Amino acid sequence: MTTVLRIAKLNKRFGGIVVADNIDLTIASGEVLGLIGPNGAGKTSLFNLISGVLRPDSGGIYLNGVSIVGRPLFHRARLGVARTWQHMLLFRSMSVMENLMIAPRIYVGESILRVAFARGAVRAAEAEAHERAESILLRMGLADTLHLMVTDLPFGQQKLIGLARALMNDGPLLLLDEPMAGVEGAAYETMQRVVRQEAEAGRAVCVVEHNVSFIRDLCSRAVFMANGKILQDGSVEELIASAALTELYFGV
Amino acid sequence: MDYLLTLGVLISIFVILSTSYNLVIGYGGLSTVAHPIFFAIGAYTAGLLSIHTTIPPPVNVLIGAAAAMVASVLLAASSLRVSGDYLLIASLGFQLGLLQLIKNLDFTGGPGGLGAIPGTFTGPLRAPIYLAIAGGLAILTVLAIRSIVQGPYGRAITAMRDEELAFTALGRNAMSLKIVIFAIGCGFAGIAGGVYAYYFQYISPDQFEVLQSAAILTMVVLGGMGTVYGPVVGAVLLLAIPQAITFLNLPSSVMAPMQGILFTLLVLLFLFLRPAGILGGSAKVRL
Numbered sequence: 001m002t003t004v005l006r007i008a009k010l011n012k013r014f015g016g017i018v019v020a021d022n023i024d025l026t027i028a029s030g031e032v033l034g035l036i037g038p039n040g041a042g043k044t045s046l047f048n049l050i051s052g053v054l055r056p057d058s059g060g061i062y063l064n065g066v067s068i069v070g071r072p073l074f075h076r077a078r079l080g081v082a083r084t085w086q087h088m089l090l091f092r093s094m095s096v097m098e099n100l101m102i103a104p105r106i107y108v109g110e111s112i113l114r115v116a117f118a119r120g121a122v123r124a125a126e127a128e129a130h131e132r133a134e135s136i137l138l139r140m141g142l143a144d145t146l147h148l149m150v151t152d153l154p155f156g157q158q159k160l161i162g163l164a165r166a167l168m169n170d171g172p173l174l175l176l177d178e179p180m181a182g183v184e185g186a187a188y189e190t191m192q193r194v195v196r197q198e199a200e201a202g203r204a205v206c207v208v209e210h211n212v213s214f215i216r217d218l219c220s221r222a223v224f225m226a227n228g229k230i231l232q233d234g235s236v237e238e239l240i241a242s243a244a245l246t247e248l249y250f251g252v
Numbered sequence: 253m254d255y256l257l258t259l260g261v262l263i264s265i266f267v268i269l270s271t272s273y274n275l276v277i278g279y280g281g282l283s284t285v286a287h288p289i290f291f292a293i294g295a296y297t298a299g300l301l302s303i304h305t306t307i308p309p310p311v312n313v314l315i316g317a318a319a320a321m322v323a324s325v326l327l328a329a330s331s332l333r334v335s336g337d338y339l340l341i342a343s344l345g346f347q348l349g350l351l352q353l354i355k356n357l358d359f360t361g362g363p364g365g366l367g368a369i370p371g372t373f374t375g376p377l378r379a380p381i382y383l384a385i386a387g388g389l390a391i392l393t394v395l396a397i398r399s400i401v402q403g404p405y406g407r408a409i410t411a412m413r414d415e416e417l418a419f420t421a422l423g424r425n426a427m428s429l430k431i432v433i434f435a436i437g438c439g440f441a442g443i444a445g446g447v448y449a450y451y452f453q454y455i456s457p458d459q460f461e462v463l464q465s466a467a468i469l470t471m472v473v474l475g476g477m478g479t480v481y482g483p484v485v486g487a488v489l490l491l492a493i494p495q496a497i498t499f500l501n502l503p504s505s506v507m508a509p510m511q512g513i514l515f516t517l518l519v520l521l522f523l524f525l526r527p528a529g530i531l532g533g534s535a536k537v538r539l
Binding site: 051052053073074075077078083085089090091092093094098099101102103104105106107108109110112115122126165168169 | 400403404405407408410411414415417418419420421422423424425426429432436
């Protein structure tokens with residue numbers, strides 16, 4: 001397994017609040033890493049630091065060995081950092097298909113010059129994105145929602161669309177922020193299956209999740225965070241068995 | 253007859269202004285009040301070039317539009333880096349400051365304005381020719397902006413306005429998208445300015461005051477912000493209906509205030525009946 005993401009001595013604080021305290025972490029291709037910890041532990045902040053929403057105070061972030069710490073948010077996505085959001089942040093006035101069509105790693109349609117003068121190339125890229133979007137929706141059993149507005153879908157399906165949109169980016173790293181919050185039933189099974197397939201296809205996946213059984217079913221390895229620090233890094237069973245962490249997490 | 257033709261030219265110019273303002277503010281979600289000054293940059297550039305050089309008029313109009321685009325990129329690139337709200341403040345400062353400069357420079361004619369701009373065409377066909385040119389440019393503007401807001405580029409604009417953070421995190425460059433939208437909108441305002449200068453042969457700073465942006469915004473909102481044809485309808489209605497009462501042969505002391513009242517009444521009426529604009533569909537207002 002090759003290392004996809006390496007984080008070295010990463011620090012970030014907001015005034016007196018430390019969200020990343022000397023974090024060292026690696027995620028390998030094919031791995032599903034669970035990131036757990038109490039609210040305010042710095043899990044989402046870590047995602048924001050990796051994807052480029054936040055700039056660290058110090059430390060390094062390497063994607064396939066290349067430093068990305070100075071790159072802006074949109075550039076990191078183009079390098080292959082795909083992520084979802086706890087609150088989904090879907091494009092509310094657009095259809096399911098449109099939400100996916102805007103999301104490939106490289107989108108020629110955002111250049112006015114190419115839209116105006118390279119119509120053939122734009123049309124080819126659109127057709128390719130459409131095909132990719134269809135196959136992703138098909139895998140999720142959502143092919144018949146393609147023309148619906150995202151806001152018309154039930155919550156669980158909106159969560160899946162959030163994942164589908166991230167999967168339009170075919171990059172090496174996938175960050176999932178609480179994919180299961182509020183999700184039940186069929187969507188739960190689909191989420192598990194698709195994330196597992198992505199890892200098997202060689203992606204490095206990192207999941208922030210409070211649902212411990214989801215983590216246990218899915219992750220080979222898990223990391224426990226609190227107060228911006230990584231307190232333990234090991235198998236999920238080890239983490240769950242750790243009395244000290246259970247106390248921190250559940251307060252019992 | 254000439255009066256109606258002039259009204260037609262004016263409506264065409266304001267269709268270009270309202271349609272391009274709608275691209276910036278309605279589709280792009282970029283708050284700016286500087287549209288009149290880009291109109292002015294186009295007008296003064298074309299006017300001055302036609303007085304002092306022998307460059308053909310269409311080229312002058314294009315140079316005016318290019319000047320407006322360059323100025324808009326400088327304004328947008330410097331202020332959008334700070335935040336979207338900053339653009340509103342910066343655009344206000346830019347509008348007021350540059351107009352003040354125009355009022356105080358000698359070569360722009362100062363507060364008295366710039367006159368004796370060569371009219372290019374003469375004779376009885378002058379007004380019809382200008383109406384054809386201005387009307388044609390208005391139609392081209394609407395078509396160009398329609399093709400921008402539809403298709404892959406329009407999808408990007410919509411997504412950015414819906415959720416800018418998610419949009420950026422997908423690899424889309426929201427900053428450059430905003431700057432390009434702003435530049436295109438302001439470039440069209442510059443074209444409108446060039447046509448205005450050539451047709452009226454006289455321009456003065458008070459035609460480009462900041463309050464003009466309120467008039468243009470009213471056209472956009474009334475017709476339907478974020479719709480392709482709404483600003484066209486808004487511009488036509490708000491310019492044509494107040495003018496229609498001039499045929500009633502009222503004394504001018506009554507006429508002028510009546511036109512103002514009619515304008516205001518129209519705005520109030522439509523905003524009550526069609527809160528999302530005449531072509532805005534259901535009451536899904538986005539400001």
